Amino acid sequence: MLFYTGPVLLLLVLGGSTVESLPEQTCLQYAEDGNCDFYTGCLEAKYSCGAKGYPVGYGHRYCTRFSTYYNEFNDEGKAWIDDVRRCLMNALVPIYKSNSYSCDEVKTLAFTSHPTCYTESGDRFCKVEIFWSNRLALLEVFEADDFLGEDSALAIEQILMTGLQCLCDYGVADEMHRLVDATSDVWTKVLDFTTQLWRDGPVEAIQADCEDKALQGDCDFYTCLERRHPCGLKGFALREGRTLCEALKKKKGLFNAQGQAWVTEFTKCLTRSLLPKYREESISCRHIHNFGYRAQDSCFIDTGICDLVEDNQNEFALWYISNDVEDSRFQLELSTILCRCNKYEGGSRYRLKYSSELGIHLKQKAPVVDQSSPADLPCTSQGGTCQDYTVRTCLAGYETNKCGGNALRRCCLQCDSTCQSNHQTWSAGDSSCSNAGGQCKMDSNFCHGQYRTGMCGGPAGRTCCVPGPGGSSSGSGDSGSTGSGHGNYGNIMNVDTTGASETTARQDENAKHLIGVPASQQLARNDLSRLNNYKSQIEEVATDKNMDPAIIAAIISRESRAGNVLDANGWGDEGNGFGLMQVDKRYHTPVGEFDSTEHMKQGTQILIDTINCVKNRHSDWTAEMALKGGISGYNAGCDNVQTYEGMDVGTTFDDYANDVVARAQWLRGQGFGQGTADSSCTVRPYSNTRFVGDPIHVEDGFRGSMDTINTAAAECNVKVYITHSWRKVGEIIPGAIVTPASRSNHFVGHAIDMNVQRPDESLCNSSCLRGQSDSDATCFIGKVRAAGLTWGGVWSTPDPVHIDDRLNQNTAVYDTMVDRLQRACQHIPMT
Numbered sequence: 001m002l003f004y005t006g007p008v009l010l011l012l013v014l015g016g017s018t019v020e021s022l023p024e025q026t027c028l029q030y031a032e033d034g035n036c037d038f039y040t041g042c043l044e045a046k047y048s049c050g051a052k053g054y055p056v057g058y059g060h061r062y063c064t065r066f067s068t069y070y071n072e073f074n075d076e077g078k079a080w081i082d083d084v085r086r087c088l089m090n091a092l093v094p095i096y097k098s099n100s101y102s103c104d105e106v107k108t109l110a111f112t113s114h115p116t117c118y119t120e121s122g123d124r125f126c127k128v129e130i131f132w133s134n135r136l137a138l139l140e141v142f143e144a145d146d147f148l149g150e151d152s153a154l155a156i157e158q159i160l161m162t163g164l165q166c167l168c169d170y171g172v173a174d175e176m177h178r179l180v181d182a183t184s185d186v187w188t189k190v191l192d193f194t195t196q197l198w199r200d201g202p203v204e205a206i207q208a209d210c211e212d213k214a215l216q217g218d219c220d221f222y223t224c225l226e227r228r229h230p231c232g233l234k235g236f237a238l239r240e241g242r243t244l245c246e247a248l249k250k251k252k253g254l255f256n257a258q259g260q261a262w263v264t265e266f267t268k269c270l271t272r273s274l275l276p277k278y279r280e281e282s283i284s285c286r287h288i289h290n291f292g293y294r295a296q297d298s299c300f301i302d303t304g305i306c307d308l309v310e311d312n313q314n315e316f317a318l319w320y321i322s323n324d325v326e327d328s329r330f331q332l333e334l335s336t337i338l339c340r341c342n343k344y345e346g347g348s349r350y351r352l353k354y355s356s357e358l359g360i361h362l363k364q365k366a367p368v369v370d371q372s373s374p375a376d377l378p379c380t381s382q383g384g385t386c387q388d389y390t391v392r393t394c395l396a397g398y399e400t401n402k403c404g405g406n407a408l409r410r411c412c413l414q415c416d417s418t419c420q421s422n423h424q425t426w427s428a429g430d431s432s433c434s435n436a437g438g439q440c441k442m443d444s445n446f447c448h449g450q451y452r453t454g455m456c457g458g459p460a461g462r463t464c465c466v467p468g469p470g471g472s473s474s475g476s477g478d479s480g481s482t483g484s485g486h487g488n489y490g491n492i493m494n495v496d497t498t499g500a501s502e503t504t505a506r507q508d509e510n511a512k513h514l515i516g517v518p519a520s521q522q523l524a525r526n527d528l529s530r531l532n533n534y535k536s537q538i539e540e541v542a543t544d545k546n547m548d549p550a551i552i553a554a555i556i557s558r559e560s561r562a563g564n565v566l567d568a569n570g571w572g573d574e575g576n577g578f579g580l581m582q583v584d585k586r587y588h589t590p591v592g593e594f595d596s597t598e599h600m601k602q603g604t605q606i607l608i609d610t611i612n613c614v615k616n617r618h619s620d621w622t623a624e625m626a627l628k629g630g631i632s633g634y635n636a637g638c639d640n641v642q643t644y645e646g647m648d649v650g651t652t653f654d655d656y657a658n659d660v661v662a663r664a665q666w667l668r669g670q671g672f673g674q675g676t677a678d679s680s681c682t683v684r685p686y687s688n689t690r691f692v693g694d695p696i697h698v699e700d701g702f703r704g705s706m707d708t709i710n711t712a713a714a715e716c717n718v719k720v721y722i723t724h725s726w727r728k729v730g731e732i733i734p735g736a737i738v739t740p741a742s743r744s745n746h747f748v749g750h751a752i753d754m755n756v757q758r759p760d761e762s763l764c765n766s767s768c769l770r771g772q773s774d775s776d777a778t779c780f781i782g783k784v785r786a787a788g789l790t791w792g793g794v795w796s797t798p799d800p801v802h803i804d805d806r807l808n809q810n811t812a813v814y815d816t817m818v819d820r821l822q823r824a825c826q827h828i829p830m831t
Helices: 005-009 024-033 037-047 054-068 075-098 103-120 128-133 135-141 152-169 173-198 208-216 221-228 236-250 257-279 285-302 312-322 328-343 374-380 417-429 431-435 517-533 535-545 549-560 597-617 623-636 656-668 700-715 766-771 775-786 811-824
Strands: 350-355 359-364 385-388 409-412 439-442 447-452 462-472 683-686 691-693 696-699 719-724 751-757 802-804
Touching: 024 037, 024 075, 037 054, 037 075, 037 103, 054 075, 054 103, 054 135, 075 103, 208 221, 208 257, 221 236, 221 257, 236 257, 236 285, 236 312, 257 285, 257 312, 257 462, 285 328, 285 439, 285 462, 374 385, 431 462, 447 597, 517 535, 517 549, 517 656, 535 549, 535 597, 549 597, 549 623, 549 656, 597 623, 623 656, 683 700, 691 700, 691 751, 696 700, 700 719, 700 751, 700 775, 751 766, 751 775, 766 775
Parallel strands: 691 719
Antiparallel strands: 350 359, 385 409, 439 462, 447 462, 683 696, 719 751, 751 802
């Protein structure tokens, strides 16, 4: 996918011979017509760059070569050539008019225009067919020297950028980016391991002035980093870090006022992010290189690059400056970020356009998603904005299930003057996060790394995002989530498990003869009395974080045996793990007492962050697979979760997730997650004049539909004999006439199964309803359908006793409700 051969072949332009200067109006017409003499009679006459300069040595030369072989191309190829000629020349018109650029700048700017002109010319460029059908003509046009000579780096760079543009068009730029990151992560791990074997340590001691430079965004910090951890001229510090920092500050004037402020924040974010690496006692150059680019990715987002490049001048300046960075991975990071800025929201694809005032910059194509879409009204009616939360930081935080389109589009809450003032005040307490190289933000934002608690000023939901491998938010993932860690994380009862290993089982005398799920159940049984002491706290945390209490209880059982193996101060794991959930002080700042609700909330949030990291690493996994992976990562880290089958390899005793899952499933039956009512359960009893049969329980949002059904029954002089209403996932349905659906509206209390009771009290059952021959039943069903409700008798697999309101067709709302209700309403009897 990365080596898309079409764009790779066509990194060409047009070039030529010297002629006398032509009138400006003639030159403008030449550019509009795609006349090759524009390069020589206009651009070269203005700049005199010579035979090796861009106008003559590349522009005119390839323009004439394409003219020479023009008839060798098919009609589609010819149309592409005509479009690209005009685009490339028009891109250079502002430079022609300006006369204020050096020849090197003319060359750089011209090459910058290539990818956009190639892909702007309709959809032809990104189609493989054009290259294959014109391959012989293309071989005639191209000269290998252009990819081997002094301009080869520019030519090859534009190949990569053009390929990225096409990949963005096809929606696979993110996948390519993840592939590059994953490969880089593996290689970094290998080198980090070998580094431990041979590296003696840093060359220079930590300097206080260097730490100050990092906090201030001073470009000299990169020299400090190089002195302490020397990596040479091709290392990140000198080749990318310092080069980019100096280029941004030197050419800051290319940006508008917003862009200039962004430069300050971005350079400061990047140096702060690298400060912990500067302090490391042993680190490989590859690790610095890989982390540096991850930090760039994070800082792009945290400093608002998507808002920045909405202004054409700023985006052009950014691309222009990017040419100063030699490593093509920077262009990969930048291109992917800009692609994602527009992929999921009403944003645009950015393309070159031409302006006599600004020179080459980027224009916007038509929005992909209409920002005024009715699906966005739950957000916009509150003053919020629907946008891709993975590429835009929202000061006030995000809410889910309020925006249409892709699941990554979330509602950025409005931050009024009070909100802004609060954040300004809170930022005074952010020094711990800044010193760790992180950024403080509301934890419903995406974090390109990992969140760490206890390091930021303000409320508990304002958390420190430290750049690095992975990516999470307290509410990320396709299933949708809400705020501070809320989300649908799958049903623990549907997770497969092999249970505890023999080594784990040996902890208790009455379990040592067991293995697998029975061993896990016995270990949890041994902890149950202690767990019950914390049950109210666990349920409070579960409600606050929207996490299954059985999972929290199972982790407490596994980590600390419900406190039984902790010392007097609540520490375990040789003094590294704190509290019932064993928060590791090496990676987090423990909060609260060892058995406090505050501690449990911190541990649960760490679990949520890890689940979301796994979701982002393995986007093709189901919610249950990601849940199990997150449990494994709670013990060994998100990076350790490489495959589903092997996720527990590297965890304590190589069984952590399987053991915790088995304990949680057993604890579900002991009152954790299904014992008592709480305010989040909105399934309640229902009765009305025309309903008979079994007791009815429906969700509050379905009560209006039940009233409508009652009215229909009254108008047809029948009664509705209820056989089923609310159901629990996984329960067997006696007498079901069709296989129960996996996403049934019964699971959210928005459906009933019934027979129609005639005036003589006889029943029109499934067979009778299917035949639609009973006048009383036909009257009733007709009025139900006319009211907008769904009757199962018209389905491809008929279920004529079923009525619902199609709630499950709204995936985001349904998934959130089924997760909440199936945990909160387990005390409601199933009918």
